[in-house]
Amino acid sequence: MKLLVTYSRREGKKPIIAQIVRDTGVLVNVERALIDSSEGEALIDIPDDSCRIVRDKLADLGATVRLLEEEISLDESECVDCGACISICLQEVFTFDTESKLRMDAEKCVLCGRCIEICPHKALSRKSET
Amino acid sequence: MKKTIHQVQERIRDGNARVVTAEQMPDIVAELGEEEALAEVDVVTTGTFGAMCSSGSFFNFGHADPPIRMERVWLNDVEAYAGLAAVDAYIGATQQSTTREDQYGGAHVIEDFIAGKSVELRAMSRGTDCYPRRTITTELLLENLNQAIMCNPRNGYQRYNAACNSTDRALYTYMGMLLPSCGNVTYSGSGLLNPISNDPGLRRIGSGVPCFLGGAPGMVVGEGTQASPGSGFGTLMVTGDMKQMDTEYIRAATMKGYGVTLYVGLGIPIPVLDIETVRSTAVRDEDIWVDVIDYGIPARNRPSKMKVNYAMLKSGHLEVNGEEIRTSSLSSVRRARRIASELKGWIESGKMNVCLPTRPIDATKKAGPMIETVQGPRVLEIMDHRVISISEEEPIRDAARKLLKGEINHLPVINSEGVLVGIVTTYDISKAVVNPGKGTLVRDIMRRKVITTTADEAVDIAVQKLEKHNISALPVVDRDFKVIGMLTAMDLGKLFGGRWLK
Numbered sequence: 045m046k047l048l049v050t051y052s053r054r055e056g057k058k059p060i061i062a063q064i065v066r067d068t069g070v071l072v073n074v075e076r077a078l079i080d081s082s083e084g085e086a087l088i089d090i091p092d093d094s095c096r097i098v099r100d101k102l103a104d105l106g107a108t109v110r111l112l113e114e115e116i117s118l119d120e121s122e123c124v125d126c127g128a129c130i131s132i133c134l135q136e137v138f139t140f141d142t143e144s145k146l147r148m149d150a151e152k153c154v155l156c157g158r159c160i161e162i163c164p165h166k167a168l169s170r171k172s173e174t
Numbered sequence: 175m176k177k178t179i180h181q182v183q184e185r186i187r188d189g190n191a192r193v194v195t196a197e198q199m200p201d202i203v204a205e206l207g208e209e210e211a212l213a214e215v216d217v218v219t220t221g222t223f224g225a226m227c228s229s230g231s232f233f234n235f236g237h238a239d240p241p242i243r244m245e246r247v248w249l250n251d252v253e254a255y256a257g258l259a260a261v262d263a264y265i266g267a268t269q270q271s272t273t274r275e276d277q278y279g280g281a282h283v284i285e286d287f288i289a290g291k292s293v294e295l296r297a298m299s300r301g302t303d304c305y306p307r308r309t310i311t312t313e314l315l316l317e318n319l320n321q322a323i324m325c326n327p328r329n330g331y332q333r334y335n336a337a338c339n340s341t342d343r344a345l346y347t348y349m350g351m352l353l354p355s356c357g358n359v360t361y362s363g364s365g366l367l368n369p370i371s372n373d374p375g376l377r378r379i380g381s382g383v384p385c386f387l388g389g390a391p392g393m394v395v396g397e398g399t400q401a402s403p404g405s406g407f408g409t410l411m412v413t414g415d416m417k418q419m420d421t422e423y424i425r426a427a428t429m430k431g432y433g434v435t436l437y438v439g440l441g442i443p444i445p446v447l448d449i450e451t452v453r454s455t456a457v458r459d460e461d462i463w464v465d466v467i468d469y470g471i472p473a474r475n476r477p478s479k480m481k482v483n484y485a486m487l488k489s490g491h492l493e494v495n496g497e498e499i500r501t502s503s504l505s506s507v508r509r510a511r512r513i514a515s516e517l518k519g520w521i522e523s524g525k526m527n528v529c530l531p532t533r534p535i536d537a538t539k540k541a542g543p544m545i546e547t548v549q550g551p552r553v554l555e556i557m558d559h560r561v562i563s564i565s566e567e568e569p570i571r572d573a574a575r576k577l578l579k580g581e582i583n584h585l586p587v588i589n590s591e592g593v594l595v596g597i598v599t600t601y602d603i604s605k606a607v608v609n610p611g612k613g614t615l616v617r618d619i620m621r622r623k624v625i626t627t628t629a630d631e632a633v634d635i636a637v638q639k640l641e642k643h644n645i646s647a648l649p650v651v652d653r654d655f656k657v658i659g660m661l662t663a664m665d666l667g668k669l670f671g672g673r674w675l676k
Binding site for chain 1 (some may be wrong): 223224225346350351353358359360425427428429430435437490500501502503504505506507508509511
């Protein structure tokens with residue numbers, strides 16, 4: 045499952061992800077991260093059964109944790125099933141079914157936003173923004 | 175055996191015609207054989223739905239009171255061509271809004287009209303004795319226009335070369351986003367459903383032939399612009415009444431980094447009168463080959479990476495040197511299929527009949543490139559011919575001296591053979607002064623990845639390199655990667671006031 049972790053870096057450069065891995069023993073997969081001098085945001089993927097322990101530990105370290113669930117949204121009335129999104133998505137979220145209709149496996153999505161930018165018909169958006 | 179067009183027309187009128195889509199035809203021919211397929215099938219319907227930039231519509235707005243001869247016209251801030259009679263205008267699909275740039279354009283005006291939305295017309299004129307009015311602003315619906323005739327100069331490309339990108343950065347093209355290092359391949363066209371792919375000899379498709387255009391009954395005007403059927407890239411000019419169109423089959427779109435375009439749904443019914451047509455309509459995706467073109471090369475003649483067919487493209491991935499590259503389409507096969515089947519319904523019900531071209535299209539014709547009588551500026555003509563360079567073994571201090579003495583900001587670094595290996599800028603040297611410790615030699619601080627140009631490169635291409643990489647100078651190198659000059663942002667000033675602006 046995917047967790048969006050945001051944390052302040054003002055108090056110093058705490059190796060927060062590394063500490064989680066060491067303390068919990070859970071192997072964390074960092075899917076996407078944006079870290080600057082004051083703030084960090086990381087999208088991490090962890091096994092479902094480790095969710096509780098990782099979340100609690102992150103909260104202890106002062107991070108804000110949000111569960112990421114199907115945040116990408118497809119507007120079927122705008123989508124023409126052209127497929128421009130398929131090959132540009134490295135997570136392979138999009139595929140055609142046997143009828144050449146676009147299918148979306150939002151669970152794979154890491155919200156990089158690339159498909160939203162390039163969709164010629166503006167059919168894709170972040171759920172929080174719809 | 176042969177059938178006449180009259181026999182087919184009569185069967186359509188009587189509601190007895192056997193109509194199949196271009197997707198069904200190959201299996202029918204494989205099963206029945208050519209002779210029996212000819213006896214069995216009267217019409218094959220085709221369809222395609224994709225980005226067709228060369229599209230647009232003629233409008234007649236009716237006369238205002240007092241009347242105006244519109245010289246410039248804007249529809250929702252998108253300029254339409256008004257160099258026609260008083261209240262006629264042509265809006266091109268790719269024309270962009272003066273206020274919303276690539277987020278709204280001619281294609282959106284067309285879609286909004288068809289969707290029943292109100293569109294603001296603004297026009298101006300210098301005023302004449304017969305047309306005294308000088309400005310007008312009004313809100314119009316499609317039903318308020320006398321005519322709204324879509325007339326697309328170039329639609330229905332027979333096939334289209336697929337695209338990839340060998341450079342190390344992503345490209346945003348009319349073929350969509352192309353990932354660096356050939357990370358994906360994009361393509362367009364519906365393959366075996368494509369109208370001209372089912373009649374590559376243009377024996378049945380030509381002037382006057384009815385078609386499905388944007389959900390309305392339309393007509394093939396004739397050869398499309400830039401048509402090159404002789405090399406397998408035929409195109410068609412088509413027309414239809416916008417008032418009968420449906421936004422299911424006409425959609426405005428924006429290709430990021432490229433601009434506005436219009437997705438057009440087009441289908442053509444092909445009467446099956448002889449064995450040749452049976453054969454041509456039995457075409458499969460495997461039979462339609464295209465090149466994969468490298469859009470990383472900024473020239474007209476882009477090299478082909480490989481040849482592929484539509485079956486390979488539609489499979490979702492290609493195998494290149496043992497590596498799997500994902501493919502994706504920009505046109506919709508699903509909607510193309512729907513067009514072919516809707517058109518099939520039209521023919522079966524007699525809503526549309528078929529006919530032979532009143533004027534054939536020359537299927538041997540090939541399109542040529544532009545004749546350029548004045549060559550655009552080349553790097554050689556404006557570059558700085560002085561070659562001030564430094565060797566990678568020299569101290570940073572010497573680099574600073576050379577920059578000061580030459581009054582320059584960029585210093586190419588060469589190795590003992592004189593080959594370009596890096597570049598240092600005044601910025602790099604300032605950084606080295608503030609943060610010493612990286613070393614004292616040029617090679618310790620130089621940037622090793624140098625973007626270069628050549629003497630015969632078009633200045634426009636060099637300018638694009640400067641912009642894309644956010645840099646202000648390019649070493650000019652020869653074939654052996656030896657520096658023969660520099661092109662800096664300052665040199666570009668030579669274009670102004672010089673012979674290039676006369």
